[in-house]
Amino acid sequence: IIMTQEIHVRRYDIDWLRCLAFLLLIFYHVGMYYVFDWGWHIKSAEQSVWLQDVMVWSNLWRMSLLFFISGLVTSLVAHKLSHWAILKERSFRLLLPLIFGMFVIVAPQVYYEGLTQDLFEPGYWDFWLHYINPNSEFLSDHHGPIGLLAWNHLWFLPYLWCYSLILLAISPWITQVLSHRLLQSINGKCALAVLILVMLGIWFHLRANYPVTHDLFNDWYSHGKYFWVFVVGFALDKFPVLWQRLIECRRGLLIVAFMCYVFIIMDRHQMFQPLADLYTSSNGVRLFYGSIFVTNHWLWILAIVGYAGRYLQFSNRFLKKINRAILPCYILHQSVIIVFAANLAYWAIPAWVEAPLLIVSTALCCYLGYELINRSKVLKPLFGLK
Structure with missing residues (x-):
């Protein structure tokens, strides 16, 4: 496969990756309903311990993959549009759906979360009036900075908008640095070492002091990790030779x-307990663990990009359809899962039957939701569609 930087060549592998990464969220968030001992908005009465090992596989890199793809798409789009046009489009497709989503789409999540915890009596309309009022005293112990209003799974949208704003502001400098002869001659091993070492520094210095919050303002470990991934995605477009190497080394x-x-799984099952006991007292052990986690993080992303570049360089009607539907489906999916799960719980269906039913119902509802949105001039901009 010959890689070029011609702006008229569309990267269908990136379209496929974007769609598959978002679709993975449906499976992951259904898993969050059933997995044992991991906090989520609502939880099934039947919870699985072994599911943790399965979910750890994608938990360490799934959101990074989305930011990586977003950075790459930003670079590809920058060949065609001005920075101002990109920022205007990102603002339209991210901020308006975020505001609408917080007031309308996320509300059922907060409602069913409170309902399952017996925090109030059933009655969605009364709850929603309190939910949209930042000055309401209702459930004051559960208030955030703006009352009960939350963005929950939509946190990706403001993060991506902020990263886009920063990257576009500094992109002339980044482009100049990346075009330097020394960097353009870098080989794959050195490039991978840079990715890992920078991420390891972020992991070592920020992870313990800044637990993940997704609140935008006090989430410095997440910002360090995701912005670095976003920048690397942006940079990959400038190194077609390295992109080709990912395909060859997949x-x-x-x-x-x-x-x-x-x-990581063996360590979770205490198979290296003598080593794990030294984690808090030895910086060397911490660096060793950090190196494993960071290497795992990057290699899954790079391997997936490599396999996509090898096998997904084509388009079809399904891709065209799902590529347009993916943002509305992302906005809808978690609320749909929670509404279905909360109501299915009354039937006490065995989890092995309920989980596939929940996945299929969610996918179908998201698709039907997209079809409705795509036919409405009012709803389109509220879900990020042109």
């Missing part, structure tokens, strides 16, 4: 990524 990347994952 099997090796996948094998090492799987080995890192196996180590």
Whole structure:
């Protein structure tokens, strides 16, 4: 496969990756309903311990993959549009759906979360009037900075908008640095070492002091990790030779990524307990663990990009359809899961039957929701559609 930087060549592999990464969220968030001991908005009466090991596989890189793809798309779009046009489009497609989503789409999540915890009596309209009023005293112990209003799973939208604003502001400098002869001659091993070392520094210095909050203002570990991934995605478009190397080395990347994952699972099951006991007292041990986690994080992303570049360089009607539907489906999916799950719980269906039913129902409802949105001039901009 010949890689070029011609602006008229559309990267269908990136379209596929974007769609598949968002679709993974449906499976992941259904899993959050059933997984044992991981907090979520509502939880099933039947919870699984072994599901943790399955979900750890994608938990360490799934959101980073979305930011990586977003950075790459930003670079590809920058060939065609001005920075101002990109920011205007991002604002339209991210901020308006965020505001609408907080007031309308996320509200059922907060309602059913409170209902399952017996915090109030059933009655959605009365709840919603309190929910949209930042000055309401209703459930004051559960208030955030703007009362009960929350963005929950939509946190990705303001983060992406902020990163886009910063990156577009500094992109002339980044482009100048990336075009330097020394960087343009960098080989794959050195590039991978840079990715890992920078991420390891972020992991070592920020992870313990800044737990993940998704509140935008006090989430510095997340910002360090996701912005770095976003910048690397933006930079990959400038290095077609390295992109080609990812495709050529995809099997090796996948094998090492799987080995890192196996180590993480074995460690979770206390198979390296003498080593784990030194984690808090030894910086060397912390760096060792950090290196495993960071390497696992990057190699899964790079392997996936490599496999997509090898096998997904094509388009079809399904891709065209789902590529347009993916943002509305992302906005809808978690609320749909929670509404269905909360109501299915009354039927006490076995989890092995309920979980597939929940996945299919969510996918179908999101698709039907998109079809409705796509036919409405009012709803389109509220869900990020042109």
